[in-house]
Amino acid sequence: MRSYEKYFRMNRLPHIWCPGCGNGIIMKSIAKAAEQLGLDQDNTVIVSGIGCSSRASGYMNFDTLHTAHGRAIPFATGIKLANPKLKVIVITGDGDCTAIGGNHFIHGARRNIDLTVVLFNNNIYGMTGGQASPLTPTGKKATTAPFGSVDTAFDPCKLAKAAGASYIARGTAFHAKPLVDLIAQGISNNGFSLVEAITQCPISYGRRNKMGDAAGMLKWMSESAVPLTAYEKLAEDQKGDKFPIGILYQKTAPEYSAEYAKVIKLAQEGK
Amino acid sequence: MQQLRLCGSGGQGVITAAIILAEAAIMENKESVQSQSYGPEARGGASKAEVIISEQFIYHPKVVKPDVVLALTQQAADRYSSDLCGNGILIIDEDLVPESPIHPSIVKVPLTRLAVEELGKDLFTNIVALGLLVKVTGVVSFETIQKAVAKRVPKATIEKNMKALQIGYDSIK
Amino acid sequence: MSEARLMQGNEACAEGAMAAGVNFFGGYPITPSTEIAEIMAKELPALGGTFIQMEDEIAGIAVVLGAALGGRKALTATSGPGFSLKQELIGYGCIAEIPIVIANVQRLGPATGQPTSPAQGDVMQARWGTHGDHPMIALSPWNVRESFDVAVMAVNYAERFRTPVIILLDEVVGHMREKVVLPKAEDIEIYPRRKPSCTREEGYKPYTPMADLVPNPADFGTGHHIHVTGLVHDETGFPTGSAQVTEDTIKRLHEKISRVQEQITHYxxxxxxxxxxxxxxxxxxxxxxxxxxxxxxxxxxxxxxxxxxxxxxxxxxxxxxxxxxxxxxxxxxxxxxxxxxxxxxxxxxxxxxxxxxxxxxxxxxxxxxxxxxxxxxxxxxx
Structure with a gap:
């Protein structure tokens, strides 16, 4: 047994994801981050929404909650406030987090509540067969964008930063090792952390957009993802479809459940 | 059973006055129900509060036919006094209700003016009105309404509010 | 007996919920229920409880479902438009068997309707508002004291049957004030949170029904590593496509309430x-x-x-x-x-x-x- 396997419910595996899907890599990165931090399984909760990525909660050996579509963050907020000693990790997808759950995402960030959101970004609604999400790049094809998406995509990292998150990082399924560190640091941050993890969906996204199979998509990640410091040195015309990875932003800010504990103290002393 | 209606515009404190009156009734071991209706405006707009005071449990919670209507604005007087009992009493702010509705028994007092001139603020109008209401109806004793007001208002303002009650109480003979 | 006081229906509802052990409130402000949230915001911290105003009505129920799983007794309050928005997650609470209470102070609808006017138009919605089949407990008080009692009862039923319970207030009772004498704290019966019957090592299955057909899922953070989902699940809590388990589950959800119907019919x-x-x-x-x-x-x-x-x-x-x-x-x-x-x-x-x-x-x-x-x-x- 490999050391991180205790973080999995081995009897629930194999997972339901398609051959070539990157979600397993991201999920394993979460388990390895848990191992790196020595997370207490009895005091860690994994909360997910609905979609391919959100199935991950069922495979992980903690208290786990598979919520409704888009609602993982407010459920997680309730768990964290009910019992602030719990570490709460949210697993969500691009549609779950930035479309139907978009409002909760920005408000979770605004509160800077201590949740670590791992956003599995495969640029598509995979489970339902490839509909466009708010993270489908303009021009890319989806079953609901057969002529190419005319929408402008969100940059969820910039969105989280503007909304108030205190730790923001991006990694990819190709850069699996650094992803473990990015997630571990997100969990360690006392506040709202977003780790956008780019993952490949060869079946519903790559195939339709001529990005090749899983290997082809991982190659695309290896060529497009650039560490932040290097990315910043690129001239605008060199940036093209490239995107920065690594820790994109960090700040120290009051954390919601700690701030509310002060309210309780104030109210109790006032009595 | 006494059915009282207090009305004016939002911000004049008629709901607070009605709550205090209901609390006073409870202090005298009576049954009391208070309700209100209001529009979307936080200030301004028509505001109506009702109090029913009885010796028995009150089932229907709203005033069916008021024995007393206190109106602090023209709009409120026009809208909420038409169903007043024939032998009921209409109390109006004589400055703010220049066109008094027709009714056999009307008490006119410049309530808002008294509050401004004697206490420096129209904020006390509702308490002045309560003093008058108690004088006119005797629905609770003056001592009880003093207690009820003192219990509800901020400590620092008790003295002024007691004065407001007295001014209202003394505003008619 | 405590002394007689003038109290508003919404206030009594909030006080009753707290008396029954509610120590978490999440919600979104909406007329004519807002007083419940305001009272909770003011009073819960002193009791060591938690109030949170959420970004919308859906988050308002999601956060209380999360808090209930985290071990709290939790309440949300709303009115028509918010009640509509909360429906999907009321159903979630039914199938995942999470004890929460939803107070709906009814106003005239549909849509924004007459926001400050009384109505009883959500009676059928309380029963049939969510998709799919599930039973529902909804209680409607007719006076201020009973708003207190109904809130206590709703919290207790939610805990006892592990299901969302709806308090159907209306604007009349919610906003009127009348004389009440509240029961003493020691006279209020409180149904405690159900606890797992055995440990993980002993083969604990969170959704195994007890004799009363109600399971005992553990609170998060108690070492049981349970899985909770809105998918149809078997006794382990994990999703299954089984026709038999699906049928048995839907049937059990109904029967855990129907078997006690007479006990919970108050009139x-x-x-x-x-x-x-x-x-x-x-x-x-x-x-x-x-x-x-x-x-x-x-x-x-x-x-x-x-x-x-x-x-x-x-x-x-x-x-x-x-x-x-x-x-x-x-x-x-x-x-x-x-x-x-x-x-x-x-x-x-x-x-x-x-x-x-x-x-x-x-x-x-x-x-x-x-x-x-x-x-x-x-x-x-x-």
Whole structure:
């Protein structure tokens, strides 16, 4: 047994994801981050929404909650406030987090509540067969964008930063090792952390957009993802479809459940 | 059973006055129900509060036919006094209700003016009105309404509010 | 007994919930329920509890579901538009068997409707608002003291049956103030959070039903590593596609409530001994109905009254019994005629059921209802 396997419910595996899907890599990165931090399984909760990525909660050996579509963050907020000693990790997808759950995402960030959101970004609604999400790049094809998406995509990292998150990082399924560190640091941050993890969906996204199979998509990640410091040195015309990875932003800010504990103290002393 | 209606515009404190009156009734071991209706405006707009005071449990919670209507604005007087009992009493702010509705028994007092001139603020109008209401109806004793007001208002303002009650109480003979 | 005081229905609801152990409130402000949130915001911290104002109505129920899983007794409050938005997650609470209470202070709809006006238009929505099949417990108080009692009861039922419970207040009872004497804290019975019957090592399955058909899922953070999902799941809590498990689960969800239906059916009867006619009413309307029945009795009409506190599950047996006894049942409600359909179904032709709907922002007057009683009594004579 490999050391991180205790973080999995081995009897629930194999997972339901398609051959070539990157979600397993991201999920394993979460388990390895848990191992790196020595997370207490009895005091860690994994909360997910609905979609391919959100199935991950069922495979992980903690208290786990598979919520409704888009609602993982407010459920997680309730768990964290009910019992602030719990570490709460949210697993969500691009549609779950930035479309139907978009409002909760920005408000979770605004509160800077201590949740670590791992956003599995495969640029598509995979489970339902490839509909466009708010993270489908303009021009890319989806079953609901057969002529190419005319929408402008969100940059969820910039969105989280503007909304108030205190730790923001991006990694990819190709850069699996650094992803473990990015997630571990997100969990360690006392506040709202977003780790956008780019993952490949060869079946519903790559195939339709001529990005090749899983290997082809991982190659695309290896060529497009650039560490932040290097990315910043690129001239605008060199940036093209490239995107920065690594820790994109960090700040120290009051954390919601700690701030509310002060309210309780104030109210109790006032009595 | 006494059915009282207090009305004016939002911000004049008629709901607070009605709550205090209901609390006073409870202090005298009576049954009391208070309700209100209001529009979307936080200030301004028509505001109506009702109090029913009885010796028995009150089932229907709203005033069916008021024995007393206190109106602090023209709009409120026009809208909420038409169903007043024939032998009921209409109390109006004589400055703010220049066109008094027709009714056999009307008490006119410049309530808002008294509050401004004697206490420096129209904020006390509702308490002045309560003093008058108690004088006119005797629905609770003056001592009880003093207690009820003192219990509800901020400590620092008790003295002024007691004065407001007295001014209202003394505003008619 | 504590001393008599003037209290608002919404306030009593909040106080009752806290008395029953609610220590978490999440919600979104909406007229005419906002007082409940405001009181919780002010009072919970001193009790060591938590209040959070969420970004929308859906988050308002999601956060209380999360808090309940985290070990808290949790309440949210809303009104029509918010109640509509919360429906999907009410269903989530039903299938994942999470104890929460939703107070819905009804206002006139649909849509924004008449936000500050009373109505009882969400009666059917309380039962059928979510998709799919599940039972529902909904309680409707008719006075301020009962708002307190109903809140206590709702919290206890939620815990006992591990299900969302709805408090169906209306603007009349929610916003009126009247004299109440609240029970002493030591006289209030509290149903504690159900606990797992064994450990993970001993083969604990969080959704194994106990003798009362209710499972004991562990609170998060207690070392049981449970999985909770809105998918149909077996006793382990994990999703399954099994037709048999699906059927058994839906059936059990219903039966855990239907088997105790009589215990949780709360109602009053007035003047029924010699009644030839009956008025059936609930919530704020029942107060006016009572005044009307008194008026009609003074006219010599043998009319009685049934007042339902438990709206769902519907009091079939009570209505059947009444229908056998009387000739006609009048059902006044502040809607276009909703619960009357259930009364008709339960009466099954044994008595004529007459709807008296009202949906114009005003509550009934005693005269309106007593006139209707006089009319239905007169028709028999000719």
């Amino acid at each position: 009053d009867e007035f003047f029924m001994e010699d009644a030839e006619y009956a008025v059936l009413a609930y919530g704020g309307t029942a107060r006016t109905a009572y005044a009307a029945v008194e008026l009609a009795r003074k006219q010599g009409i043998k009319v009685g009254m049934v007042r339902l506190m438990t709206i769902w599950p519907f009091a079939d047996k009570i209505v059947k019994k009444v229908a056998k006894k009387v000739k006609k049942i009048l059902v006044p409600e502040m809607n276009y005629g909703q619960l009357v359909l259930e009364v008709e179904r339960a009466a099954a032709g044994q008595a004529t059921v007459i709807s008296l709907p009202k949906y114009n922002t005003e509550i009934f007057t005693p005269q309106e209802i007593s006139t209707a009683i006089e009319e239905l009594a007169a028709e028999v004579v000719k």
